[in-house]
Amino acid sequence: MQHENSIPQGLDGQEQVLQFVREHLLRDTRVDPEDRAVFTGRLTTHVHRLVTSLYAVYGSGPGFWDTVAQAVLTAWEAFVARPRDLKDLDRRREDAQPWFTSRDAVGGVCYVDRFGGDLAGLRERIPYFRELGLTYLHLMPLYEAPEGNSDGGYAVSSYRHVDPALGTMAELAEFAALLRAQGIALVLDFVFNHTSNEHAWARAAAAGDPFYERFYWIYPDRTMPDEFELTAREIFPDDHPGVFTRVDSTEVGRTLSPLHPDPRWVWTTFHRFQWDLNYSNPHVFHAMAAEMLFLANHGAQVLRLDAVAFIWKQLGTSCESQPQVHDLLRAFNVVMALAAPAVEFKSEAIVHPDEVIRYIQPDQCALSYNPLQMALTWDALATRDVRMLSAALAERHATPEGTAWVNYVRSHDDIGWTFSDEDAARLGIAGHDHRRFLNAFYTGRHPGSFAHGVAFQDNPRTGDCRICGTTASLLGLETEPGPAVDRILLAYSLAMSTGGLPLIYLGDEVGQLNDAHWQENPDNAHDARWVHRPLYSEADYERRHDLFSVQGRIFGGIRGMITVRRSTPEFDGTTLIPFDTHNDHVLGYQRPGGHSVVLCLANVSDWSQFVTGETLSGFLPTATSLGDDERVDLRAGILLEAHGFRWLRVLPAV
Ligand code: GLC
Ligand code: GLC
Numbered sequence: 001m002q003h004e005n006s007i008p009q010g011l012d013g014q015e016q017v018l019q020f021v022r023e024h025l026l027r028d029t030r031v032d033p034e035d036r037a038v039f040t041g042r043l044t045t046h047v048h049r050l051v052t053s054l055y056a057v058y059g060s061g062p063g064f065w066d067t068v069a070q071a072v073l074t075a076w077e078a079f080v081a082r083p084r085d086l087k088d089l090d091r092r093r094e095d096a097q098p099w100f101t102s103r104d105a106v107g108g109v110c111y112v113d114r115f116g117g118d119l120a121g122l123r124e125r126i127p128y129f130r131e132l133g134l135t136y137l138h139l140m141p142l143y144e145a146p147e148g149n150s151d152g153g154y155a156v157s158s159y160r161h162v163d164p165a166l167g168t169m170a171e172l173a174e175f176a177a178l179l180r181a182q183g184i185a186l187v188l189d190f191v192f193n194h195t196s197n198e199h200a201w202a203r204a205a206a207a208g209d210p211f212y213e214r215f216y217w218i219y220p221d222r223t224m225p226d227e228f229e230l231t232a233r234e235i236f237p238d239d240h241p242g243v244f245t246r247v248d249s250t251e252v253g254r255t256l257s258p259l260h261p262d263p264r265w266v267w268t269t270f271h272r273f274q275w276d277l278n279y280s281n282p283h284v285f286h287a288m289a290a291e292m293l294f295l296a297n298h299g300a301q302v303l304r305l306d307a308v309a310f311i312w313k314q315l316g317t318s319c320e321s322q323p324q325v326h327d328l329l330r331a332f333n334v335v336m337a338l339a340a341p342a343v344e345f346k347s348e349a350i351v352h353p354d355e356v357i358r359y360i361q362p363d364q365c366a367l368s369y370n371p372l373q374m375a376l377t378w379d380a381l382a383t384r385d386v387r388m389l390s391a392a393l394a395e396r397h398a399t400p401e402g403t404a405w406v407n408y409v410r411s412h413d414d415i416g417w418t419f420s421d422e423d424a425a426r427l428g429i430a431g432h433d434h435r436r437f438l439n440a441f442y443t444g445r446h447p448g449s450f451a452h453g454v455a456f457q458d459n460p461r462t463g464d465c466r467i468c469g470t471t472a473s474l475l476g477l478e479t480e481p482g483p484a485v486d487r488i489l490l491a492y493s494l495a496m497s498t499g500g501l502p503l504i505y506l507g508d509e510v511g512q513l514n515d516a517h518w519q520e521n522p523d524n525a526h527d528a529r530w531v532h533r534p535l536y537s538e539a540d541y542e543r544r545h546d547l548f549s550v551q552g553r554i555f556g557g558i559r560g561m562i563t564v565r566r567s568t569p570e571f572d573g574t575t576l577i578p579f580d581t582h583n584d585h586v587l588g589y590q591r592p593g594g595h596s597v598v599l600c601l602a603n604v605s606d607w608s609q610f611v612t613g614e615t616l617s618g619f620l621p622t623a624t625s626l627g628d629d630e631r632v633d634l635r636a637g638i639l640l641e642a643h644g645f646r647w648l649r650v651l652p653a654v
Contacts, residue, residue, distance in 0.1 A: 013065040014051050018043070021072050030080050035087070039079050039338065043072065046334045049363065053330035056323075058282050067282045071331065074286055075338035078293030082340060085177070086297065093342040099185075100136070100302075100344065100367060100501050101404045103571035106562050107136035107187070107503040109411070111152075112166045115506060115536045119167030119175055128541075130182055132509065133562040136501065137179060138187035138304060140412060142166050146198050146273055148523040152412065152533070154189070154306060155196035155274045159291040169298060176299025185301035187346070192288050193307040194274040197248075201287075202275050205266075206249045214281045217267030217313060218247065224315075225265045232319040236270055237459050238526060243319075245272040269310050279311055279328055289335045296340040302367065305329070308359060309349045321355040329364040346406060350413070353396050353420050362402045370405035370500060371418050372396060377491050378415055378467075379434075381475065382441045382451075384605040386587040387427050388419060393498060393589055394578035395423075404574050405500030409491045409508065410474075414456040414466035414529055415442070432463070442467040442474055450476030450484070452514060454528045468528040470507065472554075473514040481550050483606065485511070486643035489557040490602055493645045496561045497600050499574035499591060509558045510540040510551040564627045564647065570598040585609045586640060590650075598626065599648045603640035613637040619650040 021043065025036055051068055058067050082090075099105060108129060116122030122139075129137060141153030144161040153163070162169050176186040195202055204212035219225055225244040232243045247264040254262070267276040277284050295303060312324040329345070336343050346367035347359035353372045360368035376389040399405060417438055421431030440446040442453040453469035467474070471491065477484040488511065495502040515534035524530040544555035565571050570593030577597075579588035585605035591598040599619070603609045616634040623632045626647040632638070640646060 013068070014047060017051075017065055017069050017072070018047060020069055021076070024073065025076065028076075028080070035079075038087075038091075039076065042338050042341070046337050047072075049330060050334040053327045053334065054285075056327035057279070057285075057331070061282070063282075067285075070282075070286050071289060071335055072338065074289045075293065075335045078290070078297060078339040082297050085180075086299065086340065086342065089180075089301075090340060090342045098366065098402055098404070101402075101573050103565050103568060105135050105501045106133050106496075106565070107138060107406065107501055108132065108134045108506045109138040109140065109187075109503060110506040111140040111412075111533065112142050114533060118165065119162070119171045123175060123178065126178060126182060126184075129179075129184060132504075132559065133566070134184055134504075136185050136187055136302065136503070138189075138302075138503070141189045141191060142172070143191075146196050149271070149273070149527075150196065151271050151274060151527075152529070154191055155194070155198075155271065156191045157196045157198040158200070159191075160294055173298040176301075180299065180301075186299055187302040187304060188295050188300040189306050190292055190295060190303040190345075191306040192277065192292070193310045194268070194270065194276045197273045197275055199275075205275075206247055207254055208249070211283075215278055215284050215287070216275050217278050219244075219265050221263055222265060225267075227315055228267075228313065228319065231317055232269075232313075234459070234462070236457060237461075238457055239271045240268070243267055243269055267313065269307070276310065276313070279324070280313075285328065285331065289332060292332065293335070293339050296336065296343045301342060302344045302346050304346045304348055305365060306348050308347050308365075309351050309355065321349070321351060321358070326358060326364060329359070333363055333365075350416060350418060352418060353392070353423075356418075357396070357399070360399050360403045360405070362400055366403050367406050367501065368399075368403075369411070370407050371416070373405070373494070373498060374408055374410065375415060375417050375419055377409060377494055378442065378474070379417075379419070379438060380587065380604045381487055381491065382438055382449075385584050386602075386604055387584055388424060388429065390578065390580075390587055390589075391423055391427065392419070393576060393587075397498065397574075397576050399500075399574060405498075406503050407495040407498055407500045408503040408505070409471050409495055410505055410532065411503075412505070412529065412533055414468050415474075416466040435465075436463075439465045439467060442469065450480055450487075452476065452478055454514075454531050456528045468531050470512050470514050470532045470534065471505070472508065472511040473532075477511055477513060477550065483643060485550055485553050485557075486641075488554055489561075490604065490643045490645055492558050493561060493600075493602060493647075494587075496565050497571065497591065497598075497647065498589065499571075499576045502565075504558070507534060507537070507540075509555050510537070510544050511554045512537055512540055560627065568598060568626060568647075568649075569593050570596065570649070580615075581611045582615050583609055583611060586611055596649050596651055599623070599650045600645065601638060601640060601648070602645040603643060606642050608642060608644075609640050611638045611640070616650075618653055620653050623651075624649045 143156045144158040201212045201215045229242040244265040245268040247262045249262040309320045312322040313319045345365040347365035350371045380386045380389045417435040424431045441449045442451045452473040453467045456466040456468045458465040475484045475487040514531045518530040519525045540551050543549040543551035546552040570591045577590040581588040587602040613635045621635045
């Protein structure tokens with residue numbers, strides 16, 4: 001949307017923008033004065049943040065104040081269109097405590113087609129989401145996407161259309177409202193690093209439209225691509241080497257002679273059909289802000305910012321987590337705060353922990369995946385040694401006020417070993433060798449391994465390799481069901497109790513195994529992540545109430561943890577205090593409440609482990625075990641079964 005009057009340049013630009021916008025708003029008869037006052041109030045609060053964040057990215061270009069005004073007007077258009085019930089939600093959220101740090105918050109994630117067939121089928125599963133106790137439901141990308149391989153929907157052809165096989169946008173909005181009525185927040189992906197090559201913008205670019213060519217990183221020859229590829233990381237080397245792909249303009253019917261094929265190259269960090277957007281062009285920022293707000297207005301309460309680290313490219317760098325990424329996030333955050341403040345961002349930055357933490361900030365993303373805790377949970381289960389995990393909880397768990405980790409055991413993606421080599425070195429562990437060990441362990445190649453995982457993007461040139469497999473299969477449910485059930489519950493107990501929003505990959509709670517048939521679908525056969533994206537298993541879910549079945553023990557265990565978590569005030573908030581168990585097999589941490597503390601202990605080894613009375617002498621002798629309310633005398637020490645965990649309410653001795 002283009003506005004007619006343009007803003008004069010000048011030092012007092014901010015005042016002029018405000019003036020211009022206020023006048024524009026006053027002329028807009030679609031909105032009543034009360035709503036207008038709400039918006040202008042928010043604008044006054046946030047305009048400075050908007051100006052500074054946009055200035056950091058676009059300040060040196062021409063028409064900077066136009067860029068600011070355009071961002072505000074994009075927010076205004078979305079505010080005008082925002083349904084009343086969502087505006088009410090905005091108001092309630094604006095002066096409430098964050099819901100996602102509460103002990104009630106529990107998330108689930110699934111594919112619409114794999115879990116429910118389509119949106120109509122998924123509606124039938126809402127009672128199940130309630131039974132499990134979810135308050136957050138992430139639907140994997142459900143937008144229009146290319147036929148065949150679409151990277152599991154992460155190649156979006158239109159942000160405004162649901163894949164017709166799954167339903168319509170109207171149905172999605174209705175689904176969101178149904179969830180909302182049940183206290184469940186809908187979480188959607190905002191895939192904003194790239195579009196598919198079939199998106200209208202990409203097609204226009206391929207056809208040679210100069211306006212849309214500048215939406216992407218398109219170069220006429222290999223000069224710039226070669227320069228960039230000196231330093232940018234390969235993410236999917238199985239798909240294509242480097243980060244650029246030849247533009248195929250024949251797809252859009254552009255006639256070029258076969259002797260002179262399209263010479264252009266386009267940036268594609270992930271697959272060849274995923275074209276990276278060019279945020280150095282402010283039009284891209286505006287266009288994507290409008291798409292983002294469209295999703296917010298259809299009822300998304302959390303947007304998962306996909307592949308966030310990659311959105312800014314800078315010659316001579318890794319082109320990941322550049323400072324401008326954070327400025328752009330701040331700018332998007334303001335646009336959301338103006339139009340739809342109930343919506344939170346969740347960052348998907350699966351990178352070095354020093355980088356991950358930079359995204360989880362109140363003015364960027366209130367939520368972030370916690371890939372470090374995820375990876376080190378797997379590390380502890382393989383090594384039966386908690387030192388790396390324990391150090392990470394002590395040093396890297398704290399996040400700013402008003403933010404929270406999303407703690408997960410696994411996701412739809414591979415498991416990558418994104419721990420810090422420096423942290424490992426301090427414990428005498430060599431990062432590179434240790435990753436090799438973990439890859440060997442989880443692919444079942446290491447002697448004595450219980451895991452049934454599959455290697456992903458094994459890159460002999462760089463030595464990089466990641467792991468695929470469902471939680472149950474990676475923990476050996478096929479071959480050693482007894483210990484595997486305990487390990488599954490142990491892994492989930494950590495996600496449930498360290499502080500933050502626990503996220504269940506649906507299917508895990510009934511012990512779903514690897515999909516034995518994943519390679520039969522030719523569209524997916526090259527991408528091992530499909531091994532851990534099995535279809536909804538009627539049989540597994542039916543057994544969930546049978547406490548003698550494996551499914552029932554896992555479901556009952558996870559359901560039980562959710563109940564205990566919900567009734568334990570100490571699990572509110574995100575504060576974690578380390579606790580040294582003096583035993584490398586037993587992880588310890590404390591969750592402080594008003595007067596009491598919950599002490600969490602978790603034994604990752606295959607044998608019973610003891611935490612001595614002396615180790616526990618900082619607490620009063622009498623403790624209560626959560627769940628069964630059993631009294632425990634700490635002076636006798638605590639014995640933990642193999643792969644056992646305990647949550648104890650204790651009182652500090654002083
Ligand atoms: C994220 C998604 C992953 C996808 C990639 C590209 O990492 O989680 O599934 O392949 O982005 O969109
Ligand atoms: C992500 C990560 C990478 C991950 C991939 C999806 O953004 O950077 O480690 O494996 O994309 O599979």
